[in-house]
Amino acid sequence: MAVTQYMLVALVAMLAGLDRVAMGQFMISRPLVVAPLTGLVLGNPLLGLEVGMLLELLWLGRLPVGAAIPPDDTQVAVAATVLALSMEPVLGVGGMPLVILCVLAAIPLGKFGQVFDRLARSFNDRLAEDGHSHILAGEFHRAERLHLLGLASFAISSLATALVIVLIGGLALLGLAPLLIGAVRDAGLSLQYSLIIVGAAALLGTMNIQRSISLFTAAFSGTLLVLWLR
């Protein structure tokens, strides 16, 4: 990968990271969007889409409410896509087994996102305090600038998360991929589907609505029967 591509990926990681909380919240940060976007930058959007599919539902039920910080699925998606595309020549394997391995290596590292995000928000505590002091001093423009400076802390925290996941994930893959790739290849489609189904179960578990089990069971059984009998 060229240096410009890496720089563009860093830009995507920062912009998508900002979209999580600090700016816009258009949901560009969702794995289903940011992973194909990263893939597009690196020349393979379909591989990114596969990564996004596996990750989209996993933490969707974790609401970004108030001070609650869910694991950083945005940077997990960015990093898993980068790993899947950059490790192919190194490991000598490719395709869905490698995508699954990269996703599995990146998922636990999403916890780093929580740590960096918490640091960014703690840094912003000082900005808020200073901003309020500037307002009391009649320096309204400076308070505005301090508010916008908060974007930098969120952007840096996003980039740091992506970097850490790529580095640690890459090292883990170098060690584990030769041992696991055979089993992952054998498990194949069931492993790929099971990741999506686990995400679906995790989301279902957070639904908190009456009749969720009966609705799910009816939809599942009805669809399976229709597909079977058609």
Added chain:
Amino acid sequence: MMVRRLPFSVFLGMYFRSFLLQASWNFERLQNLGFYYLMLPGLRSLYGDKLTVETCAQHSEYFNTHPYFAPLVAGTTLRIEQERRAGGETTVDAETYRMSVMAPFAAMGDAFFWGGVRPLAALVGLLIAIQGSLWAPFIFLMLFNLPHLVSRGGGLLLGYFLELRSIEMVQKCRLPDLAVRLKESTTILLGVLCAYLSFNGCEHQAISPVWGFVVLPVVLLFAWLAHKGFSSLFLVLLTTTSLLLLALMF
């Protein structure tokens, strides 16, 4: 009381600034600087050079609501501020209004947008993505951002023009009920998605689709575990380890 309408550019400025409401989100005062930043075009238009420290300080106190509902709160706050500036009587002062509506709007927005619209849009996107179509991210973004952008822009205008009556208007939308309907639709789509994947898995393994029903109790068990507080990471590790062990053994 009749007050002069503020120029459109003020609303436009506030609308765009609402996208940066959480730029300095912090644990101590949450969206306080963001709300001040959002209100500034309106306050500058109202007070011009006579913008006082007291006014600005009042709007930079602790604030926290759903980001998509913040423009609505800002619109009403601006109108109250404008009427106060014009010397009219207001039912509530800006601070009391802001403090009393931010929590209910936060709860409503969380349930509707995060709990309702987002999972449903993601599920629709995912069902398209499984077909290998790159339209999936676009469809997801469109489905999600339509209500999002309407809520920001419409909320700002509604808040300003209807003032306190905007609360009634929002109540009439019955967003909590709508959120439940969206969650029910999401649950149905989750069932469709899992069944489709089970069926495909059976076809791939060349076994009868009736084996697909095995997935149903597994999903329900995992959903129960997730409901009991087991993390997605734990569920992923459990599933992956089991499948890899099975693959290694057979």
